[in-house]
Amino acid sequence: MSNTHSDTVAFVRDTMLPQQEPPSSSVGAVGWMRTNLFSGWFNTVLTIVSLGFIAFILYEILPWLISPTWDGTSLTNCREILAGLGDESGACWGVIRERWQQLMFGFYPSDLYWRPVLAFLLLLVAIAPLLFADYVSPKLIWFSMLYPFLAAWLLWGGAIWAPIFAILGFVVGFVVFRYGSKVILPALALAAGVVAAILWWTAIGPAIEAPLSAAIPIGIESVQSREFGGFMLSITIGVTAIMCSLPIGIVLALGRQSDLLLVKAICVGFIEFIRGVPLITLLFVASVLLNIFLPPGTNFDIILRVMIMVTLFAAAYMAEVIRGGLAALPKGQYEGADSLGLDYWQAQRLIIMPQALKISIPGIVSTFIGVFKDTTLVSIISMFDPIGLSNAIRADTAWNGVYWELFIFIGAVFFVFCFSMSRYSMYLERKLQTGHR
Amino acid sequence: MTNVPTMDREIDRSQMQVSDEVAIEISNMNKWYGTFHVLRDINLTVNRGERIVIAGPSGSGKSTMIRCINRLEEHQQGKIIVDGTELTNDLKNIDKIRSEVGMCFQHFNLFPHLTILENCTLAPIWVRKVPKKEAEETAMHFLEKVKIPDQAMKYPGQLSGGQQQRVAIARSLCMKPRIMLFDEPTSALDPEMIKEVLDTMIELAEEGMTMLCVTHEMGFARQVANRVIFMDQGQIVEQNEPEEFFNNPKSDRTKLFLSQILGH
Numbered sequence: 001m002s003n004t005h006s007d008t009v010a011f012v013r014d015t016m017l018p019q020q021e022p023p024s025s026s027v028g029a030v031g032w033m034r035t036n037l038f039s040g041w042f043n044t045v046l047t048i049v050s051l052g053f054i055a056f057i058l059y060e061i062l063p064w065l066i067s068p069t070w071d072g073t074s075l076t077n078c079r080e081i082l083a084g085l086g087d088e089s090g091a092c093w094g095v096i097r098e099r100w101q102q103l104m105f106g107f108y109p110s111d112l113y114w115r116p117v118l119a120f121l122l123l124l125v126a127i128a129p130l131l132f133a134d135y136v137s138p139k140l141i142w143f144s145m146l147y148p149f150l151a152a153w154l155l156w157g158g159a160i161w162a163p164i165f166a167i168l169g170f171v172v173g174f175v176v177f178r179y180g181s182k183v184i185l186p187a188l189a190l191a192a193g194v195v196a197a198i199l200w201w202t203a204i205g206p207a208i209e210a211p212l213s214a215a216i217p218i219g220i221e222s223v224q225s226r227e228f229g230g231f232m233l234s235i236t237i238g239v240t241a242i243m244c245s246l247p248i249g250i251v252l253a254l255g256r257q258s259d260l261l262l263v264k265a266i267c268v269g270f271i272e273f274i275r276g277v278p279l280i281t282l283l284f285v286a287s288v289l290l291n292i293f294l295p296p297g298t299n300f301d302i303i304l305r306v307m308i309m310v311t312l313f314a315a316a317y318m319a320e321v322i323r324g325g326l327a328a329l330p331k332g333q334y335e336g337a338d339s340l341g342l343d344y345w346q347a348q349r350l351i352i353m354p355q356a357l358k359i360s361i362p363g364i365v366s367t368f369i370g371v372f373k374d375t376t377l378v379s380i381i382s383m384f385d386p387i388g389l390s391n392a393i394r395a396d397t398a399w400n401g402v403y404w405e406l407f408i409f410i411g412a413v414f415f416v417f418c419f420s421m422s423r424y425s426m427y428l429e430r431k432l433q434t435g436h437r
Numbered sequence: 438m439t440n441v442p443t444m445d446r447e448i449d450r451s452q453m454q455v456s457d458e459v460a461i462e463i464s465n466m467n468k469w470y471g472t473f474h475v476l477r478d479i480n481l482t483v484n485r486g487e488r489i490v491i492a493g494p495s496g497s498g499k500s501t502m503i504r505c506i507n508r509l510e511e512h513q514q515g516k517i518i519v520d521g522t523e524l525t526n527d528l529k530n531i532d533k534i535r536s537e538v539g540m541c542f543q544h545f546n547l548f549p550h551l552t553i554l555e556n557c558t559l560a561p562i563w564v565r566k567v568p569k570k571e572a573e574e575t576a577m578h579f580l581e582k583v584k585i586p587d588q589a590m591k592y593p594g595q596l597s598g599g600q601q602q603r604v605a606i607a608r609s610l611c612m613k614p615r616i617m618l619f620d621e622p623t624s625a626l627d628p629e630m631i632k633e634v635l636d637t638m639i640e641l642a643e644e645g646m647t648m649l650c651v652t653h654e655m656g657f658a659r660q661v662a663n664r665v666i667f668m669d670q671g672q673i674v675e676q677n678e679p680e681e682f683f684n685n686p687k688s689d690r691t692k693l694f695l696s697q698i699l700g701h
Contacts, residue, residue: 339509340559340560341564343532346564351548355550434594
């Protein structure tokens with residue numbers, strides 16, 4: 001109905017028009033290309049130039065990448081193979097074929113490779129109930145809780161009693177907390193539980209463990225931390241830091257928003273200090289300085305020290321990412337929870353955190369990816385992560401001068417892990433989408 | 438002042454009895470935001486079964502006052518006694534009062550990550566420790582009462598504003614509160630949806646619920662309230678029965694307010 005005659009001509013529609021098909025040029029592949037690639041002369045030119053550029057890059061790089069040097073036994077040998085084919089340059093993939101196991105496992109004894117492989121496969125099982133809660137039975141979470149002890153035992157080996165006594169420490173702490181909280185304040189009971197667990201790990205446990213492992217020596221061959229290396233090392237440090245930094249980050253983020261001045265000051269101080277210091281400095285502290293401060297003779301594993309530093313570093317960043325999520329939540333959500341009589345921890349757990357974490361997923365996963373890649377920095381403190389190993393491999397005269405091939409391979413493996421994390425976060429965001437907020 | 442909009446249904450007053458029992462007692466309550474004196478010397482006694490509408494210009498402290506009743510805002514002076522329990526810093530008392538006092542907000546404040554049913558069962562399960570099954574039955578009962586049982590499995594984001602506000606009312610009712618607070622429940626709604634929310638509130642009133650409503654719906658005030666309170670600059674300026682309040686306002690400020698809100 002046009003406006004022009006609306007005062008003079010009355011109009012009432014008595015039949016509604018049926019829906020019609022859209023024009024064929026706006027749907028399907030043709031429609032997609034018209035809107036996305038060729039919408040106007042400028043975009044058409046851009047599309048053609050970009051395609052030309054991509055073709056040029058591939059033309060230059062592909063011949064180098066696809067080079068028949070998988071059987072090369074040294075850099076010189078590779079060059080001979082290439083010269084025989086009349087190619088001027090090409091990648092020397094022989095180094096990957098010969099050294100890929102080292103890049104994966106470092107100097108781990110080769111007859112024990114099954115242990116890290118098994119630990120990795122079990123890792124996939126352990127994280128399944130956390131990542132795909134819809135498809136996996138929640139009972140598997142028990143395995144996820146046992147996994148850290150199992151993995152540590154598989155990787156480092158030694159007597160079976162060590163992981164069992166480590167678990168028992170948590171059990172002791174929990175039991176003390178559980179029964180203590182019925183008698184005294186929950187906060188005091190928690191402190192008592194922590195003290196009991198530490199007492200168990202440092203005094204009571206070892207006292208029982210020593211005669212026990214002497215009497216019943218069940219165990220597997222132990223492997224020293226300095227034999228760890230390659231992606232095994234990166235994954236061990238990375239996964240630990242990722243798994244531990246999230247809960248610590250949540251606690252720090254909540255602490256930073258706390259009304260309790262002391263708690264707030266501690267959290268802010270920690271976050272700002274850690275964020276203000278480069279990771280490398282923390283790693284140097286872990287590798288060199290801690291030994292000076294610790295009592296002589298204490299055997300504090302280097303990988304454990306690095307794990308703690310990387311975890312604390314990641315946790316500080318995580319806290320800020322989560323604080324962003326908390327700040328994005330409308331105040332009404334807190335009030336809604338309060339008005340129903342939920343207490344602080346219930347409100348945080350049931351209302352605030354699920355939403356704040358959901359908002360922060362992109363940031364959290366970015367931090368995860370960053371931490372995982374930052375594990376390569378341990379090469380600076382002479383641990384043999386893939387980057388450190390690439391130097392070690394070049395020290396071999398046969399492979400002196402091989403750079404690109406090693407870095408491309410290491411990069412590709414890192415990419416697989418990081419890209420998987422990124423895709424998973426997108427899946428998770430879609431899954432948690434519950435209509436517009 | 439005859440053109441107060443009226444509701445288009447008869448109201449069943451058989452259950453609407455005001456008892457002598459005191460539900461809320463506020464005496465000499467003062468509150469400051471920083472140095473700004475938002476609430477000045479508030480004295481208010483609400484008996485069980487009373488339906489009170491609180492009106493006033495924006496910034497007059499009416500929302501702040503009812504938010505003090507369940508401690509979403511803290512008062513600094515005076516006394517608030519709800520259901521015989523005084524509001525102090527004792528967290529136990531605060532949580533107890535909050536679980537007895539239902540509240541509906543202007544922006545509903547439903548939990549967007551939970552379904553409608555989960556929104557309604559959350560507090561009964563965690564605060565009242567009701568078994569899940571029983572909580573769900575109660576929730577469905579109240580969702581039927583607000584006429585949206587078929588939306589139970591949807592998320593708040595998929596519902597219209599009016600439906601969301603009715604869910605919010607149902608969510609509060611699931612805690613079986615003895616007092617309901619409404620903070621501008623219809624202000625964020627399209628005109629078409631205001632009526633469905635008001636109808637739900639009227640039904641509640643008909644069942645004898647003690648209600649305090651901050652609202653600009655003067656038709657609702659006139660028909661349902663047994664007392665209208667007018668606030669300005671953090672003080673109660675005038676309170677009266679609705680007929681007297683609308684037809685014969687005493688203070689000049691009230692007259693001005695009514696002429697502006699009803700004049701057009």
